[in-house]
Amino acid sequence: MNAGRVLNTVSKQSTRTVRDYVMPLMKTESNLGTSTSDKGRSMLPLGESYQLGSLGSKLHAALASREARSIRRRLPEPSVLGKQSLIDFTSNDYLSLSTSPLLRERFLQKITVKERGQILGSAGSRLLVNPDAHHRLERRLESVLSRPSRNEYDTPQVGILFNSGFDANVSFFTCIPQPGDLIILDEYIHASVWDGVKASRITQDCVKSFQHNSIESFCAVLESLLNDTNPSNTSASVAERLRSGTSSLFVAVESLYSMDGTLAPLREINRLLAKFFPKRNGYLIVDEAHATGIYGPPRRPGCGRASQLGLDGGLGSRVGVSESDMDSKEECRVLARLHTFGKALAGSGAILLTTPLLTSYLINYARPLIYTTALAHPNVVLVEAAFDLMVEGETEQLSTHLLALSSYLASLLQSELEQAKISPEFVCLPPHLVPSARTSSSTLNPFALPSSVSSSSDSLHPPAPIIPLLTPYPRPLSAHLLTLGMNARPITWPTVPRGKERVRVCLHSGNTRKDVEALVNGVVEWARAWTEQAKNSLTTESLQTQSKL
Numbered sequence: 001m002n003a004g005r006v007l008n009t010v011s012k013q014s015t016r017t018v019r020d021y022v023m024p025l026m027k028t029e030s031n032l033g034t035s036t037s038d039k040g041r042s043m044l045p046l047g048e049s050y051q052l053g054s055l056g057s058k059l060h061a062a063l064a065s066r067e068a069r070s071i072r073r074r075l076p077e078p079s080v081l082g083k084q085s086l087i088d089f090t091s092n093d094y095l096s097l098s099t100s101p102l103l104r105e106r107f108l109q110k111i112t113v114k115e116r117g118q119i120l121g122s123a124g125s126r127l128l129v130n131p132d133a134h135h136r137l138e139r140r141l142e143s144v145l146s147r148p149s150r151n152e153y154d155t156p157q158v159g160i161l162f163n164s165g166f167d168a169n170v171s172f173f174t175c176i177p178q179p180g181d182l183i184i185l186d187e188y189i190h191a192s193v194w195d196g197v198k199a200s201r202i203t204q205d206c207v208k209s210f211q212h213n214s215i216e217s218f219c220a221v222l223e224s225l226l227n228d229t230n231p232s233n234t235s236a237s238v239a240e241r242l243r244s245g246t247s248s249l250f251v252a253v254e255s256l257y258s259m260d261g262t263l264a265p266l267r268e269i270n271r272l273l274a275k276f277f278p279k280r281n282g283y284l285i286v287d288e289a290h291a292t293g294i295y296g297p298p299r300r301p302g303c304g305r306a307s308q309l310g311l312d313g314g315l316g317s318r319v320g321v322s323e324s325d326m327d328s329k330e331e332c333r334v335l336a337r338l339h340t341f342g343k344a345l346a347g348s349g350a351i352l353l354t355t356p357l358l359t360s361y362l363i364n365y366a367r368p369l370i371y372t373t374a375l376a377h378p379n380v381v382l383v384e385a386a387f388d389l390m391v392e393g394e395t396e397q398l399s400t401h402l403l404a405l406s407s408y409l410a411s412l413l414q415s416e417l418e419q420a421k422i423s424p425e426f427v428c429l430p431p432h433l434v435p436s437a438r439t440s441s442s443t444l445n446p447f448a449l450p451s452s453v454s455s456s457s458d459s460l461h462p463p464a465p466i467i468p469l470l471t472p473y474p475r476p477l478s479a480h481l482l483t484l485g486m487n488a489r490p491i492t493w494p495t496v497p498r499g500k501e502r503v504r505v506c507l508h509s510g511n512t513r514k515d516v517e518a519l520v521n522g523v524v525e526w527a528r529a530w531t532e533q534a535k536n537s538l539t540t541e542s543l544q545t546q547s548k549l
Contacts, residue, residue, distance in 0.1 A: 070475070071492060087515050089481075089488040089505045092258075094465045095293055095398045096510035097346035097386060102394065106385040111378060122374040126161070127363070133380045134161055140384075141351050144391060145303050145339060147313040155315035157337075158359045162368065163375055165289045165340035165350040166192040171366035172285065172336060173252070174199045176358060180241065181206065181248045184221055188212045188260065190287060193252050206238075212260070215268050218251075222276060225249070245279030250335070255305035256290040259496055259504060261466030262432055266334075267309050270319065273333040283335035286311075293344030293390060294399045294465065297321045301396040302344075306337055315355065344395075345386040349375045398509035405507050406463035409516045413469075416520055422527040427471040432461045468502040469523060473530075477503050480526040486519055 049056050066072035097103045111119065116133075123129040138159040146157045162168035173196025177183055183202055185193060187209045197207055208225070211217035228238040241247035251273065253264040266286065273282035288304040296303040297310070298321070306312050310320040311334050320326030336354040341347035352362075362369060389395050410433045417428065428434075471477055474490030481488050481503070491504045505519065 071494065076489075086482070086485055086487040087511070087518070088508060089486055089511075089515075089519060091506060091508070092290070092343040093346060093508055094290075094344040094402060094506070095346075095395055096508045097293075097344065097389075097395070097398075099510065100346070103346060103382075103385055103389060106388055107382050110381045110385055118377050120377060122376050124373055125370065126374045127370055129374075131374070131377065131380075133377055133384075134374060137161065137380050137384060138351065141339070141387065142353065144300075144387060145307065145312065145337070145351075145353060147307070147310075147317070149314060149317070154313060154317045155355050157314045157353045158356045159351045159353050160359050160362060160369070161375060161380075162350045162352060163372060164342070164348070165190075165287070165338055167368035167372070168338050168350045168352045169193045169287065170196040170199070171362055171368045172338075172352065172354075173197045173250075174367075175362060175365045177202050177248070177250055179203075180246070181250065182225065182238065182242070183207045184218070184249065184251045185209045186212055186253045186264065188254070188257050189252050190254060190258070190289075193287070212257075213262055213264060215265055215272075218269065219272070222272065226276065242277070242281065243279070245281045247281065249273075249277065249282045250285060251283065252285045252287070254287040254289065256288075256294075256464055256466070258290050258466065259491060259502075260430060260432075260468055261464040262430075263305060263462055263464060266306060266311055267319070270311060270333050271330055274331045277333075280315075280331075280333075282333055283315075284311075284333050285336045285338075286334055287338045289338060289340040289350075290343055290466070292339045292341075293386075293395060294402065301393065301399060302390040304337065304339060306334055312337070341383045341386065344399075345383065345390075347383040347386055348379055349383065402465050402507060402509045403463040405511055405513070405516055406465055406467060408513060409467055409505070409507065409520065410463075412516065413467075413520045413523065416524045417527070420524050420528055420531075422524065422531060426473075426530060427469055427477065427523065427527050430468055430470055433467070465507045467505040467507065469505060470500070470502045472501060474501045474503050477523065477526055481519070481522050484518065484522045486515075486522060488519070 049060075052059075063072060091098075093099075110116075118131060118133070122131055122134070126134065138161055142157060142159045145159075149156055162171065169190065169192035173183070173193055177197075177200050179201045181202060183197055183200075183206065185197070185207070189209075208221050210221045226239050226242060230237060236244075236246075238247070242249060251269060253266070253269065255264050255266060256262075257264070264286075266284070270284055273284055276282065286304075286306050288306065291305045293302040295305045295308045297308050300307060303312065308321070310325060311332050313319075313332050315332060315335060317332045318326045319330040319332050336352055336358070338350060338352050340350040342349070352359075354362075410429060414429055414434060422428075468491075469477065469488075474492060478488055478490040488503050488505050490501070492501045496502065507516075
């Protein structure tokens with residue numbers, strides 16, 4: 001059912017005004033996200049209470065606290081992608097490959113090849129059994145996702161499969177940074193990186209964060225580290241260790257951030273690391289989870305943002321997409337790139353691309369890799385099939401359509417909100433999607449980059465499939481859209497910081513312009529109803545005040 005028919009059906013089935021169903025939702029929290037099977041589990045059953053004793057009481061109290069603050073998480077209603085009646089604005093199936101007949105056909109062809117001896121399972125940990133399919137996929141993705149080495153000083157990139165991007169991040173940050181090293185994180189980095197850092201051998205005073213995507217903030221953190229003059233009783237100062245190369249600095253970012261749809265300034269960060277760490281002890285780690293399959297350089301679609309910006313040649317390589325674009329003075333400092341298969345590529349698992357030495361170290365020390373059963377064979381075959389379509393260019397048209405829809409949504413929604421005179425305090429797009437609010441990030445900071453490569457050189461924020469609708473009332477807005485046949489999920493603390501609540505809209509190649517228009521109409525319709533009610537409330541309050549005078 002398309003968006004227009006959904007709206008017509010809703011209007012025919014109900015004679016209620018918009019205010020009738022919007023305003024009650026603004027006063028109370030909705031049950032959005034509570035599955036039928038979960039509704040009866042809010043109270044601790046008598047038997048469970050008896051068996052769990054004080055443990056049950058403590059866990060129940062913690063959940064009750066979250067319930068009271070409207071932040072208790074629940075599983076949504078069970079659904080099957082492609083068969084649900086709702087328009088999907090929530091899943092990470094960006095290229096709509098999970099319902100693609102072409103991918104299904106390619107997968108079935110591969111899984112039924114007679115030469116395949118193994119069809120199911122994986123037989124155990126990779127350290128016990130190393131299935132040929134897993135080995136071949138790693139070798140293939142090394143060549144697909146990386147630019148070939150050009151000289152003897154380029155470090156080759158080796159791929160190692162993990163069961164998830166979460167496992168890969170935890171493994172890397174738990175194992176690779178050594179005592180005395182330092183880590184700088186974008187404040188919005190994924191929870192898996194934070195978990196890995198907390199379990200690492202790095203002391204907390206050696207872990208810093210910078211404001212999201214802010215080159216100024218990143219420069220300030222670098223400056224404070226490189227100018228440190230307060231050595232501890234047992235070691236040299238941080239600045240001395242960094243300058244001498246005896247300590248390493250790891251910078252972790254996501255190329256595309258899952259909650260904000262913002263793109264990291266990879267070239268700027270890389271340039272700073274190459275410039276201020278001549279001992280080659282400053283490294284960039286890029287999580288490409290949400291960018292894989294969507295972005296890529298010419299003739300290599302889907303290889304990620306690092307590839308799109310020419311940062312996929314390995315440590316020491318020149319930076320650039322083509323020979324004419326390459327800057328011999330800028331050295332690639334990307335130590336590791338993480339690509340996951342569970343979003344745009346419709347599979348599961350991940351591959352971490354890094355150096356041979358680090359790969360060997362992970363095989364010896366990464367517990368999430370060592371002590372777990374490897375990816376099942378059918379999943380590896382599915383990933384092969386998805387990369388087939390990507391390499392053959394079949395997904396390029398999908399990603400082009402996806403990003404065009406993103407630009408259309410941002411432009412249309414901003415125009416409609418302005419025309420309806422909706423207050424930004426009620427619902428708005430984030431600054432990076434509002435043309436009038438796009439500002440330069442260059443400063444007079446001595447660490448800042450030349451304007452030719454700074455973020456100020458990008459006049460427009462590139463489109464992304466993730467569009468956050470910032471609002472203090474994410475649940476009522478999400479519930480309203482649900483009544484119109486659209487599924488866009490509310491995101492609140494602790495997933496995002498307090499004051500940053502939003503409805504997270506994820507676009508897909510399977511969406512249409514009509515879907516986008518229906519979404520915009522639904523948001524504006526709800527916002528108008530609230531505005532009208534707010535005005536009426538103020539008028540009533542004013543009259544009541546005057547009558548008392």
